[in-house]
Amino acid sequence: MFRALFYFIEEGFAGLVKHKSANLLAISVMAISLYVVGIFLLLNANLSLIAHRWQKEVQMNVFLKPGLKKQKIAKIEERIKRSPIIASYRFISEEEALARFKEFFPSLAPLISDLGKVPFPASFEIAIDPEYQKPEFVEDLIRTFSRLPGVDEVACDLTWIRRLQAVIGLLKLAGIFFGGVLVLAAISTTANVIKLLVYARREEIEIMRLVGASNAYIKGPFVVEGMVQGVLAGAFALLLLFLSYHFVRPYLASSFISEFLVATFLSKKAILGIIAGGGMVGMIASFFSLGGLLKI
Amino acid sequence: MIQMFHVYKSYGKTPALRDINVHIEKGEFVFLTGPSGAGKTTFLRLVYREILPTQGQILVSGRNLASIPNRKVPFLRREMGIVFQDFKLLPHKTVFDNVTFVLKVLGVPLKERKHRAYHILRMVGMQDRLKAYPLQLSGGEQQRVAIARALVNNPSLILADEPTGNLDPEMSLEIMRIFDEVNKKGTTVVVATHDPTLIRFLNRRVIALDKGRLVPYRG
Numbered sequence: 001m002f003r004a005l006f007y008f009i010e011e012g013f014a015g016l017v018k019h020k021s022a023n024l025l026a027i028s029v030m031a032i033s034l035y036v037v038g039i040f041l042l043l044n045a046n047l048s049l050i051a052h053r054w055q056k057e058v059q060m061n062v063f064l065k066p067g068l069k070k071q072k073i074a075k076i077e078e079r080i081k082r083s084p085i086i087a088s089y090r091f092i093s094e095e096e097a098l099a100r101f102k103e104f105f106p107s108l109a110p111l112i113s114d115l116g117k118v119p120f121p122a123s124f125e126i127a128i129d130p131e132y133q134k135p136e137f138v139e140d141l142i143r144t145f146s147r148l149p150g151v152d153e154v155a156c157d158l159t160w161i162r163r164l165q166a167v168i169g170l171l172k173l174a175g176i177f178f179g180g181v182l183v184l185a186a187i188s189t190t191a192n193v194i195k196l197l198v199y200a201r202r203e204e205i206e207i208m209r210l211v212g213a214s215n216a217y218i219k220g221p222f223v224v225e226g227m228v229q230g231v232l233a234g235a236f237a238l239l240l241l242f243l244s245y246h247f248v249r250p251y252l253a254s255s256f257i258s259e260f261l262v263a264t265f266l267s268k269k270a271i272l273g274i275i276a277g278g279g280m281v282g283m284i285a286s287f288f289s290l291g292g293l294l295k296i
Numbered sequence: 297m298i299q300m301f302h303v304y305k306s307y308g309k310t311p312a313l314r315d316i317n318v319h320i321e322k323g324e325f326v327f328l329t330g331p332s333g334a335g336k337t338t339f340l341r342l343v344y345r346e347i348l349p350t351q352g353q354i355l356v357s358g359r360n361l362a363s364i365p366n367r368k369v370p371f372l373r374r375e376m377g378i379v380f381q382d383f384k385l386l387p388h389k390t391v392f393d394n395v396t397f398v399l400k401v402l403g404v405p406l407k408e409r410k411h412r413a414y415h416i417l418r419m420v421g422m423q424d425r426l427k428a429y430p431l432q433l434s435g436g437e438q439q440r441v442a443i444a445r446a447l448v449n450n451p452s453l454i455l456a457d458e459p460t461g462n463l464d465p466e467m468s469l470e471i472m473r474i475f476d477e478v479n480k481k482g483t484t485v486v487v488a489t490h491d492p493t494l495i496r497f498l499n500r501r502v503i504a505l506d507k508g509r510l511v512p513y514r515g
Contacts, residue, residue, distance in 0.1 A: 003403050018388045207384050210344070211371035211398040211445065 001036045006219065007109060012224025022197045026282075029193045030233035031240070032277050033186030038241040039271050040182055049108060049264055051168045058164065059132055059157040062124040062145050066094070072150040073122070078149060080124055085132035085141065090125045093266045097122065121152060135162055183277070191285035198289045205294070234275035235281025236262045241266070297341055297453060297484045303352035305338055305508075312338040312472050314508045317354070320486065321498050323477040328488040329513065330505035334430070336488040339505065343486070344376055345369050357452065374398060376485045377446025377454045377483075381461035383438045384443075385430040391417070392426040394447045402449070416444045420474055436467035443474055445484075454478060456487045460494065472498055 002123070016023050063078070064073065073091070080089050092100075097120035102109040112119065128138065135158055145154045208218045246266055266274070298320040305313040312334045320326050328336050341347050342354055345361050354361045357375065364372060385394050393400075395417065396409040409504070417423040420440035430438050439459060446454055456475065460468035472487075472494055479485045490497065493501055495515060504513035 007400065035476075080343045203384070204386055207386055208344075208397070209370070210373065210378050210384070211401075212376075213398070214370040215367070217401050246364045 005087050008220030008224045011221035021162040026193050027229050027233045030190045031236040033189050033241050034237035035183045037234045038237050040161050060126040064120045065150055068150050088126045092123050094122045114146025175255045187281050190281050194285045195289040199258045219290050223283050226277045226282035226286025230278035299355040302355040303349045303351045305349050311508050323482050324487045325500040327502045334505040335508045340457050377460045379442050379446050379456040379457035383442040387430050391428050391441050395448050398449050411416045416448045435462050454485045
């Protein structure tokens with residue numbers, strides 16, 4: 001068992017060195033396929049990140065009736081605190097609301113001063129736990145808070161939540177679909193290239209068969225070779241991805257959409273996935289490419 | 297060693313061998329002759345089970361080839377040594393690696409591989425070229441390496457398909473001498489050739505084929 005494994009590894013690496021140009025071709029093809037998959041993963045990761053960040057900003061405003069007593073405010077706060085679907089909340093007093101208004105619309109500030117009293121109600125700004133940002137939960141919450149004494153109005157953009165939910169769902173679905181298609185494309189491209197390379201070495205395979213090498217002994221080194229090719233291709237694709245990422249990021253940062261972008265590179269899991277996936281693709285492709293040549 | 301009973305083989309509709317009945321005894325040296333296209337190569341491919349007959353039975357060392365499953369074929373081949381006209385050496389492996397490839401597959405330790413390779417290469421006069429690559433050798437030298445590879449696992453049967461087809465007459469006789477020597481040690485040898493000089497040189501039994509049929513040999 002170990003002897004065979006040692007033989008496969010020894011011969012596999014020897015094959016890699018001996019057929020440099022052919023292997024370079026296979027590695028390049030695999031690397032390009034994996035690079036495309038990687039770009040897709042990167043886009044997906046960044047889009048999900050943006051979606052999640054937006055999700056965090058989904059908030060509910062509970063506006064209080066003017067001149068409400070501290071005790072009543074405390075009661076409302078108590079109720080908000082108890083709700084398990086609320087991630088965080090903040091109390092905005094009338095004065096604070098006014099200060100904010102003045103900050104955002106300085107030209108209108110004198111107008112407010114002329115009024116003599118504060119026209120803005122105190123409110124609670126509530127961030128909803130992303131887990132519970134579903135219309136049914138939110139609607140329920142709106143109903144509950146509206147009924148509390150001292151609450152004037154509860155505002156929450158439900159359609160915004162619905163849209164965000166749809167976008168996230170679509171992103172996930174598209175991710176599964178396109179990711180799957182790209183991985184299949186990568187496997188089939190690699191399998192075809194390896195098939196050609198194996199075909200070029202059919203004489204070698206024939207000789208091995210004629211001297212009595214079993215199929216496993218013929219396949220083993222090729223499979224190891226394919227796996228190493230795949231891992232190298234994965235590493236190479238990651239390097240390309242990383243370079244592209246660093247090249248594109250400053251350009252995006254200076255553009256108008258930079259505010260929405262919190263660029264991130266692939267997660268450790270995805271990085272390992274690309275390398276391991278490359279190895280698997282190479283292995284599988286080699287294994288199946290040899291099938292036709294080993295029939296007796 | 298080899299027994300064929302009413303063996304037919306056709307490739308599609310083209311018959312290659314027709315009603316072949318042959319017995320080759322253990323330890324025998326047999327020439328298989330006939331013009332090109334007579335069926336010599338098909339005969340040998342049947343024996344090493346590269347192909348199966350369309351009809352009829354073939355026994356090699358008492359085993360019916362048709363009943364050997366594909367995965368057992370490598371074991372059958374390890375008991376044979378096969379030599380080809382175009383040598384079929386692995387170009388990127390050294391003489392030593394080519395000769396000992398099958399031993400490596402069988403898990404023979406390096407020390408033993410070295411010993412056996414040296415011994416067998418000395419027999420064919422190639423013991424000084426262990427580290428050479430096939431393309432650095434002449435045709436005659438390559439064929440001697442190929443014969444060494446065929447012999448290294450002590451096969452009970454040697455099959456040679458036009459082994460001297462690419463060699464000059466002098467080298468051809470040298471190769472025949474090697475086969476003769478191997479045969480004297482007890483190995484069964486079947487050499488396919490269309491060269492009457494070689495047949496006269498050794499004067500052994502001749503199986504003649506013409507258009508896929510057995511015919512009497514008229515040397």
